[in-house]
Structure formats: structure tokens, C-alpha cells
Amino acid sequence: MKRILIFAFATFLFSSCDDNDDTTDVQPVENAKTTITFDARVGNADFALNKDFTIGSRTYNFSKLRYWVSNVTLIDAKGTEYLIPDSYYLMEEVGDLNLSGTISDSLTYPARKRESIDVEDIPAGEYKSIKFSIGIDAKHNDNLSLQAGELSIANGMSNIAWMWHTSYIFSSVAGSVKEGTTSASFLAETGLNANYKTVSIDFAAPVNFSTAKGLVLNLDITKVIDGIDLIKTPKVNAAQAAVMSALATNYGTKALTFGSLSN
């Protein structure tokens, strides 16, 4: 109860210092909730691990897809923004990950597919768009002691020594790629504050979350790696700043699009 009260207090404070906020119009409605799905795809096909996909002249086989979605905000018809509290979500499709020696002598992160987030207590209204970021904002990225949402140093998506910078890995996609007789194992990651990307997606029509039970956004891996030559640069990280920046820009500008609504 104490926790709920303090949350309420925090929400009040937040509203009180946001100039654009018209608090009288935003009333929490019981059970106004929805599920936001980030549907990973390879072009028109569903994304899957350990399965060959042809993209252009190359064959890809993915072993890992992970990325942080943060600061998810719903924007209503008047432009009022509703920031989902503590919205730090790790979206992923991974097999068992051996994280031994990171923060624990022996640690296995179990295989997991996670594409959806459940959002509750959405203020009533007609919403026209959603925005969110891929990665972790500078404040939290720079301070691994801050606890919010799913932020954790225990899942291998923060790294105490990642490129010698104590911070989070924003996105990570791994696998193999081959073209003719040439092949490579790749690990393409983004991170660092400059590569924190915010995505805005308009809905096809205004959405009322008291009736709309599901919102699907598409993440197209062909767009994620568009223009990135993973045979030439199989390891993308801070040491390849320009390629990493291009990869982060792909997440921020074209990989994520509106999918569908379900009622």
C-alpha cells in the first residue's frame, strides 16, 4: 500500500511539472490495458533461430536477437503523452546463454522468446501514436546502480567491461552468414549514449485501449542489417563506431513499423 501511495505521489509530481500536461483530461480507467507485441520478422517471414533465411544474395542463420525497448510512451489525439512507468523491457529470442564469468562464476540464462509487453492503467483516450527507444537512456546507461523496470546487470545485456565502458548493450544480433563459399559468424551490437534511438510510429487510425487489446509492431531484421556487410565486418561494436552507428540508425529509422491492432 505504501508503495502504491508513493507511486501515486510520484505521478502527481510528474504531472505537476509538465507544462503540456492537462491532468484533468487524463483519468485512469480501470482495466484499460493492452499488449504491445514487437513481432520480429525477416521480410514477410516470422523470425526464428537456427533457420536459414535468404536476404538478397546471402543466407543468414540467427542464433540470438536481443534489444532493449525503453521509455514507451503513448500519445493521444491532443498530443498528451503517457509515459509507461518503469518501461525498460528486454525483448529477445535466445537459446540458453552461457554468462559464466560475467557477474557470476557459473550462470546460464535460459532460452527465451519474448516479444510482448503488457501495459496496464492506460489513461482513457484516443491514441494516435506510440514512441519508444531502442537502448537505454544516458541517465540509466551511465549508472548501473539505478533500478527500473527490467534493467539488470544479470542478463548479459549490460556489461561491466563491454568495450571497457560500464554500460548497457542496447541491441545484439548474432548468427552466421554465407554467400557462395564465403561465410562468417557475426555478432552485431550497439551501445553508447550516442546510439540511443527513439522511434515514433503513427497508428493507422486512433486507438482506444479500453477496446483495443493488442497492438503489434513489426521489427524487420532485413532492415536492421540493411547496408551492414556482416561478412566484411562480422563483429560490430564500439570498435567499429561508424558501422555501429549505422546499425543503431537502422533500428531507429526503418526496422520498426506499425503492424496491426486486435480488438
Next chain:
Amino acid sequence: MKFLKKNLLYTVGLSLVLTACGKEESVDPEPLNFQFVVPDNFPQPVWDTENPMTRNGIELGRMLFYDVRLSGNNKISCASCHDQKLAFSDGKALSSNGVSGTVLHRHTPALINLAWANNGLFWDGGSTNLESQAFGPLTAADEMQQDLFELVDELNNVPEYVKQFDLVFEDKISSQNIVKALAQFQRTLVSSNSRYDKFRRNEPGGDLSPTELHGLELVRQKCQSCHAGELFTDNSFHNNGIDADFDNDQYEGLFQGRFRVSYNPADLGSFKTPTLRNVALTAPYMHDGRFTNLEDVIDHYSQKILVSPTLDKQIPNNGFQFSVVEKEAIMAFLKTLTDEEFVTNSEFSSPR
């Protein structure tokens, strides 16, 4: 497997909100709130890590700092390599005190005036604040090699810790709260009572000899572009001419300095400026401890500069060419920066 606990989210959320307003809110003062005292001759420290200092938090951090439970083999603590009598340094060029016994690649930095160290920690600045930084030595295989889950379990077996964490954070023991407490303690490690400080503040015992004053003048002219101000560091990164070839990118750029973090070619061979405070106690010197004593350091800046494109512009290619008298004066002045109160203050010592 354990994952992040969300128990303290409301506090974080609340502070977030307060910060978001962009102005200082006067929050109900806790009776045990700690008033950080800024020495008269020091600038205001700036940090924003949502980790307000409290007396209990500092005390908890001190317990942890001196507790060997924080290492994988339960034999070393933070203090094993950060010894108060050496201004929280270790006297070694490169330590092999870690759990693995392997010689480290970098020299143990002294812990002095960290409340002002807000431009990156580690020799290459790869960590933004003390909270994040602590995870480095705690988990590094050649340092404390601590399994963080195991550490939480170990501390949970100590009723005093369970009580203290609850008191300080109103939360269970977690690795995040461990590093917060350590950071609170480390920010209290203020060294501001050297003879030089007393001179600056016109306090009793603040007399400097003519030689020391000559040294001060030389340090101001030649050294303080980097070892700046009353903190005697600009908290920035410079290539000080101890090497000229940075092609070796082994160990993920270990020898390339700040470049390994920034990937900016201008940062090749740049390392963090250490403070000159207590410098007579913190031998050996440089990021790899290559200089055994201060004479070697002064000789380097005087006539042994290695020139490369990223050499700091304040350093002449042929060095500062100090005379024998000038070297002696600089040496004499540097010793006035030794703060006996800092290295003997019982508030910084082991609580046991």
C-alpha cells in the same frame, strides 16, 4: 537464478520525478542525512547518481569497503589494494593481489576527492560514476572475482548487514545497493588538510618555505594546466609523452588509453590526470606504475618527453627543461600536498 528486485522502484521513481522538474525540491530531511562539507578552497562537487549520502549509508559503505566477503575467495577487500596509509593506493607498480594472483595491467589508483571525480573513472574513464565503477573490480577475474549472487547470499547471512541495508535503502541486499553504499563511503574520502591547504586558507600550520613557494609557482606555471586548481587534477585525459607508439591494440586497446573508450584518434595514449594531492604517498606513478619515484616523474617532464601526434599541447616537445634547483623546489612543494589527517582519519579506517 535471481533477477532484479523491484522493491525500491518507488524511491527511484520518485527521485526521477524530482529530477525531471529541473529544480531542487526540499525533501523532508532525514535525521541521519549527511551534510557534505565542501572545504573552503575547493569547488562545489557535482554528482547526480540518485544516491543521497546518509550517515548510515556511509557507515555501511565503510563496512563493505573493509570486508573480505567482497572477494571470491573471501581473502581480499577493497582496502587490500586501497590502503589508507598510502592515500588509498597500494605502493605497487602493478598489483598481483587479486584472487587469481595474475599481475594486473593497470596501476591501482589512489582514492582521493572522488566526490569531484565526475568525468569518468578508471585510467581511461570507462566508468561514469562510482556506483557503476565498483562492478568492475568486484567482478574482474584478476581482481576480486566475486560472484555477485554469492555475495548477496553471503551478506544475507550476516544479520548486521541485513539490518543496515534495510535501514539505509529500505530494501533487501542487492548488488545495486552494495555499490551505492560503497560509493557513499568513497565520496567521504576528502583530502583537504595538507600544509598547502592550510597555507591557502591562512590557517595555523600553513607556512611554506621559500623553496616550497618557488615550487608552488613552478607547479602553477608548468603543471596546473592538467593538474588543475585546488583538486590538482582537471579530471580529464592527456597524452603526457611517456609513450609515442600506440599501434599495439592488444587486450582490446589496453595500451591506447582513452581511445579504447572514445575511439577518437585524438585520445590515443591519453590517460586520466591523477591528482597531485598526497603524491608523495602514492608511488609508483603513471597508469602502469613505470616510474618508481617522484624524481623519475619530474625528470620525465623535464627532459624525457616522447613526441607523438596526440602529445598534450601544453607539454613542450623537448620537455620543461627544469634546472636542478627547480626540480628540488617542485619536489619540496609536492610534499606539502601530503595530508596526514587524511591518512590517519579514523572515520576512513576499518570499522573493526
